[in-house]
Each structure stands twice: as structure tokens, then as C-alpha cells.
Amino acid sequence: NAGVTQTPKFQVLKTGQSMTLQCAQDMNHNSMYWYRQDPGMGLRLIYYSASEGTTDKGEVPNGYNVSRLNKREFSLRLESAAPSQTSVYFCASSKRTDSYGYTFGSGTRLTVV
């Protein structure tokens, strides 16, 4: 059981380039989330999808877009990368019925130069 799988694990982009971070879960969870983690700031919610077919902004959505492709997959896109988007990105999923805890992926370390 793989849990939450994120690709790629590492990425270096030049300012202005675009890329998509992929996330897939195999636990049949309803909700999926994208967080970014910066030193000393904990985890901040970028976007989330409460259920298949819905997406909503979180705390720091500017510069990002998301797609809930199906129940398993939730991608995060940077249309024009900026150095301020250098961070570690985590995808998470949650059953959100009898349990509200999240299962996290192993993260994508993104550097924008």
C-alpha cells in the first residue's frame, strides 16, 4: 500500500518557467490537500479538494493552480515560477468521514533560481 505518492522529489526551475507537481493516493480518500513548508513557518495550505470535482483556495493560493483529475489524483501547477515559491511541497489526503487526520506524501523540494 503506497499511500500518497508525489513526483518529482526534487526540481530546480528558472524564474518564469512552469511545472506541475503530481500527487496520487491509493487509499480511496475523499479529500486532498497541497501544503508548502518553509523554515520556521510550519505547513501552510495552498489549495484543497474536499471531494472529487471540487477545489478551493487555502491560505496561500497566489501563483498556483490545481486540478482534481479524479478521486486518486490532485496536481499543483506553477504557471510562472518565482523565487518566493522555493519551498518543500507536500500533498496530503484525508478520509474525512470517521477520521480527519491527513496522510502525507514524502514531499517535493522545489528551488526557483
Place this chain on the structure above:
Amino acid sequence: GESVGLHLPTLSVQEGDNSIINCAYSNSASDYFIWYKQESGKGPQFIIDIRSNMDKRQGQRVTVLLNKTVKHLSLQIAATQPGDSAVYFCAESPRSNDYKLSFGAGTTVTVRA
């Protein structure tokens, strides 16, 4: 606004001693709390959770205490081991916020041999 914070950013513990990690929260509407452990280079891992109708919950070597009167959450780790060295995050989830988790900045626990 709502915030979740940890009292101390770092904690150094002697191997074999008990560890206590504290967390204060400000949203009185929060009704679900969770502790995560994050090892270097990995995603956060679930440790233990507690609902607001409880004040204590025990797991394997860990205990979470919830004091709703003073909005305080703590994680106790018994007989701390080198493998417990990690960053620990508390998170809260109010039903009013669709159970999205808000994370504190984290406490780095270092276990001394």
C-alpha cells in the same frame, strides 16, 4: 485570527527521560487535534489525535492531553529514544473550517545519548 503555536521551537532531552511538547491554540471552535512527527527529509507522520470531548488519550509511549479551558495541548513521550528526534507539529481542525488542519510552526526535539 486563529493560530496554532508551540511554546518552544527546540527541546533537548536525555535518552530515557520523558519529553513534554506543548502547544497553544486560539480557536475555541476547534474540536479535533492531532500531533505529527516529521523526520528530516520526510513528510509528517501521524502520531496521535484527540477530539474535544476528551481530555486525555494514550497511544504507544505517547499521551496527548487537552485542556480546553486554557486552550492548551501537550504531547508526552515516555522513555524518549534516539529515534524520537524529529520536528513535532500540533494541528487543530474546527468543524466550522470544514475540518481543514491548521498547523503550528513545530518543535525540534533532539535526544541526547
